[in-house]
Amino acid sequence: MNFCVLGSGSKGNCTYVESGSTSLLIDAGFSGREIQRRLELINKTAENLTAIIVTHEHGDHISGVGVLSRRYNIPVYANPGTHLAAEKRVKKLHERKEFQTGEKFFIHDLEIHPFRISHDTKDPVGFVIADAAHSLGYCTDTGRITKLIEHHINKCGALILEANHDPQMLMDGPYPMPLKQRVRSNQGHLGNGDAARFLAGLSHSSLQYVVLAHLSETNNYPELAHTRVQKELNRLAINFTIILASQTSPTPVISLADQQHTINKPE
Numbered sequence: 001m002n003f004c005v006l007g008s009g010s011k012g013n014c015t016y017v018e019s020g021s022t023s024l025l026i027d028a029g030f031s032g033r034e035i036q037r038r039l040e041l042i043n044k045t046a047e048n049l050t051a052i053i054v055t056h057e058h059g060d061h062i063s064g065v066g067v068l069s070r071r072y073n074i075p076v077y078a079n080p081g082t083h084l085a086a087e088k089r090v091k092k093l094h095e096r097k098e099f100q101t102g103e104k105f106f107i108h109d110l111e112i113h114p115f116r117i118s119h120d121t122k123d124p125v126g127f128v129i130a131d132a133a134h135s136l137g138y139c140t141d142t143g144r145i146t147k148l149i150e151h152h153i154n155k156c157g158a159l160i161l162e163a164n165h166d167p168q169m170l171m172d173g174p175y176p177m178p179l180k181q182r183v184r185s186n187q188g189h190l191g192n193g194d195a196a197r198f199l200a201g202l203s204h205s206s207l208q209y210v211v212l213a214h215l216s217e218t219n220n221y222p223e224l225a226h227t228r229v230q231k232e233l234n235r236l237a238i239n240f241t242i243i244l245a246s247q248t249s250p251t252p253v254i255s256l257a258d259q260q261h262t263i264n265k266p267e
Contacts, residue, residue, distance in 0.1 A: 001134040001256045005160060006030075006038040008140070008213040009247030013061050015138065015160060016044060019131035020109035024051045025068075026127060026138050029060040032067035042253050046072045051097075051107050054078040055117075056124035056141060057086035066090035077107070079114065081123030101125055115152045117142035120187040128152050134256040136160070140214045143188040145198045154202060157256050158209040160245070161198070163229065164189035165219035173219050189214065192225045196232035199240065209254055213245040222246075 006014040012029040016039065023044070028035055036046045052065055052074055065086070069076050075095035078086065083096060099105045101123055104113045109132075114125040119141045126139040126149065137156035139149060153159055170180055170191075182188050190198075199210060212225050222244045229242060245251055 001129075001131050001136060002253055003136055003158065003160075004042050004253045005211055005213055005245040005251045006035065006042075007247055007250065008160075008245040009215060009217060010060055011217075011247055012063065013140065013214065014038070014064070016042065017110070017129055017136060018044075019134075022050045022107060022109040023048060024053060024107060024110065025049060026053055026129075027055055027061040028052055028064040028068055029062060030064050032064045032071060035064050035068060038250050041250055046074075049074050052076045053107075053112060053114075053127065054082055054086065055126065055138070056119060056121040057082050057089070058121060058141070059089065061141075062086050062090055066093060069094045077105075077112075079123050079125065082121070082125075085122040113152065115148055116146075117149065118144050118146065118187050120182065120185075126152070128156060134158075136256070142190060143184075143186040145190070145194065150198075150201065153207075155206070157206050158211075158254060159207055160211045160213050161195055162190040162214045163192050163195040163212040163220070163225040164214050165191050165216045166221070166224050166228075167191050167193070169221075169224075170216075170219040175218070183219070189216075192220065192228040195225070196229045199229060200232045200236055200238065202238075207240055208256070209243065210240045211243045211245050211251060211254075215245070215247075217247060 001019040003017045013027045015026040073094045075097050076093045077097040111130045113128040117126045129136045135156045137153040137159040140162035
């Protein structure tokens with residue numbers, strides 16, 4: 001299984017995942033043209049995508065869904081609540097596919113398990129994506145970590161996890177107070193400390209790679225997020241490989257392979 005966070009943040013989110021002959025996007029929050037450009041940076045193309053799966057209906061996760069679906073004949077998978085909430089923005093899709101939150105489904109070589117998260121949208125989900133040998137967890141845009149989330153992520157070999165803000169930067173920053181309260185709420189976003197404490201609790205899991213994603217450009221710094229998480233891991237002598245997702249460019253392509261874990265940087 002290979003994956004790459006093509007971009008992540010408040011201006012757009014999109015992740016590429018492939019295994020065997022199956023390739024998909026988790027969300028498509030950039031323009032269709034920009035997603036195609038970023039795919040080309042990792043030597044991939046939208047023409048070969050098998051599907052798009054959607055976490056929730058906010059614009060930074062769906063703005064390119066409709067155009068990609070229509071242009072390249074890609075089916076779009078979401079739960080009924082998200083499809084309904086997103087339809088005015090995504091408009092007509094090549095093919096609309098529904099899943100039920102909490103119920104596994106398959107897209108060719110990949111098993112997808114959508115699990116409930118806590119965000120201020122209709123029916124937001126995270127995903128565990130698995131092939132015959134490996135699994136990837138995707139958990140962003142949640143205001144809190146639940147036992148359900150812990151249960152699913154504990155099985156994964158790699159994880160894309162939100163580290164949205166530094167609480168002090170958020171409170172001292174330019175956001176109006178209602179927005180600050182929303183971000184910090186149980187239906188908002190995880191802070192750096194939240195991510196660090198969650199990862200510390202996964203010390204006995206099979207986790208190898210963690211991508212810190214959805215970092216705020218206003219209320220966080222990449223170095224701050226990395227330092228906060230790494231400090232917690234060092235305290236417990238945990239050795240995950242930490243990678244920082246960027247709003248502006250793809251991460252390296254991460255490959256989960258039997259007995260060996262490698263990272264291939266985009267050319």
